[in-house]
Amino acid sequence: xxxxxxxxxxxxxxxxxxxxxxxxxxxxxxxxxxxxxxxxxxxxxxxxxxxxxxxxxxxxxxxxxxxxxxxxxxxxxxxxxxxxxxxxxxxxxxxxxxxxxxxxxxxxxxxxxxxxxxxxxxxxxxxxxxxxxxxxxxxxxxxxxxxxxxxxxxxxxxxxxxxxxxxxxxxxxxxxxxxxxxxxxxxxxxxxxxxxxxxxxxxxxxxxxxxxxxxxxxxxxxxxxxxxxxxxxxxxxxxxxxxxxxxxxxxxxxxxxxxxxxxxxxxxxxxxxxxxxxxxxxxxxxxxxxxxxxxxxxxxxxxxxxxxxxxxxxxxxxxxxxxxxxxxxxxxxxxxxxxxxxxxxxxxxxxxxxxxxxxxxxxxxxxxxxxxxxxxxxxxxxxxxxxxxxxxxxxxxxxxxxxxxxxxxxxxxxxxxxxxxxxxxxxxxxxxxxxxxxxxxxxxxxxxxxxxxxxxxxxx
Ligand code: BGC
Numbered sequence: 001x002x003x004x005x006x007x008x009x010x011x012x013x014x015x016x017x018x019x020x021x022x023x024x025x026x027x028x029x030x031x032x033x034x035x036x037x038x039x040x041x042x043x044x045x046x047x048x049x050x051x052x053x054x055x056x057x058x059x060x061x062x063x064x065x066x067x068x069x070x071x072x073x074x075x076x077x078x079x080x081x082x083x084x085x086x087x088x089x090x091x092x093x094x095x096x097x098x099x100x101x102x103x104x105x106x107x108x109x110x111x112x113x114x115x116x117x118x119x120x121x122x123x124x125x126x127x128x129x130x131x132x133x134x135x136x137x138x139x140x141x142x143x144x145x146x147x148x149x150x151x152x153x154x155x156x157x158x159x160x161x162x163x164x165x166x167x168x169x170x171x172x173x174x175x176x177x178x179x180x181x182x183x184x185x186x187x188x189x190x191x192x193x194x195x196x197x198x199x200x201x202x203x204x205x206x207x208x209x210x211x212x213x214x215x216x217x218x219x220x221x222x223x224x225x226x227x228x229x230x231x232x233x234x235x236x237x238x239x240x241x242x243x244x245x246x247x248x249x250x251x252x253x254x255x256x257x258x259x260x261x262x263x264x265x266x267x268x269x270x271x272x273x274x275x276x277x278x279x280x281x282x283x284x285x286x287x288x289x290x291x292x293x294x295x296x297x298x299x300x301x302x303x304x305x306x307x308x309x310x311x312x313x314x315x316x317x318x319x320x321x322x323x324x325x326x327x328x329x330x331x332x333x334x335x336x337x338x339x340x341x342x343x344x345x346x347x348x349x350x351x352x353x354x355x356x357x358x359x360x361x362x363x364x365x366x367x368x369x370x371x372x373x374x375x376x377x378x379x380x381x382x383x384x385x386x387x388x389x390x391x392x393x394x395x396x397x398x399x400x401x402x403x404x405x406x407x408x409x410x411x412x413x414x415x416x417x418x419x420x421x422x423x424x425x426x427x428x429x430x431x432x433x434x435x436x437x438x439x440x441x442x443x444x445x446x447x448x449x450x451x452x453x454x455x456x457x458x459x460x
Pocket of ligand 1: 079319350
């Protein structure tokens with residue numbers, strides 16, 4: 001059969017909802033069904049569902065699906081900046097090998113640490129020609145899409161396959177069901193509370209990162225490194241997300257997971273204003289030691305300064321480790337890592353996933369892709385190269401590199417896994433862009449009390 005996508009366009013009303021949205025966040029609350037099919041198991045938009053005629057490759061065992069002529073599977077992602085390109089392309093190669101008869105279109109929209117792809121998806125959803133699936137942070141981040149009935153329930157077609165439900169960690173399963181049913185497939189778990197460093201630089205400066213116990217200890221270390229003639233903290237401020245995740249990590253390090261959650265998940269900003277002001281101050285102290293061109297470089301360009309020995313430290317998610325690993329830098333000798341001071345015992349997390357949009361241009365092929373993303377095979381290929389760890393518990397991690405194994409054991413030992421606020425997992429989508437504005441003002445040196453007031457109004 002040939003996949004039919006003639007009626008698989010977004011309904012006009014849902015498209016207009018997206019059109020009206022300045023960002024995905026503002027889709028929240030715009031839901032309500034006009035015949036959308038986000039809750040049904042078969043893409044029941046009247047267009048034939050998801051290959052439910054029995055002749056499709058859905059639910060296949062991964063062998064070549066002869067007899068089916070597939071529509072092009074377009075998979076969009078933003079991993080072009082050296083922090084995942086090799087990892088995702090290896091997964092794509094393995095998928096293509098299993099399904100040589102599926103026309104495959106890799107669509108790389110790099111830049112802005114995901115912002116460019118996210119904007120592109122909004123426009124394409126609005127125009128009714130979005131890709132088959134795309135890289136997306138799960139959890140709250142997808143609520144605007146589920147509220148508008150734009151994502152399909154893939155509980156039966158994907159999550160019941162390959163023992164996914166048994167093998168995935170509970171927190172990850174929750175993030176894959178932002179509205180109570182499965183709509184996406186997480187491929188990895190990233191850690192946010194890392195402090196990476198160039199071993200030679202810190203040794204030359206006489207700083208021992210393992211001795212740092214609190215976020216303020218980092219300020220002293222940055223000063224020492226600066227006096228030795230290096231850039232202290234490789235960082236970008238052109239867009240707020242890097243300072244946002246840094247600030248959230250400092251807050252976690254100065255308080256605890258309960259306070260973090262009370263603030264970002266429950267919005268108890270005013271009750272915690274002292275802690276928040278302190279975290280703003282500490283973060284602003286770090287900004288005294290960032291590159292002079294931090295406002296115009298990307299995080300990967302900042303990270304290059306750690307790689308080439310101009311800068312000592314980097315606070316980033318462990319996708320940064322992916323860049324060291326794929327550059328063949330030796331872990332423990334050329335680069336190393338400690339849990340961000342004050343956050344030991346926590347595994348602050350972010351994930352990447354591939355959602356299944358309701359009006360799918362290649363329903364069967366997309367189901368097969370989503371199923372593959374949920375397999376041990378795909379996760380064994382992707383995670384060691386990406387710097388992330390697998391969300392399935394039954395992946396054989398023995399062949400993983402030392403860094404990945406260290407992160408896996410930290411994860412297993414962790415007492416809490418606070419979700420990243422900067423990636424839209426913790427805070428409700430409706431408040432995210434206002435929090436980002438508060439962080440932009442933190443970056444510009446606004447008074448801590450003003451920054452915290454802005455955060456409080458984000459939740460009102
Ligand atoms: C991605 C990284 C990316 C980061 C940006 C993560 O989800 O895996 O590659 O740099 O988001 O915040």
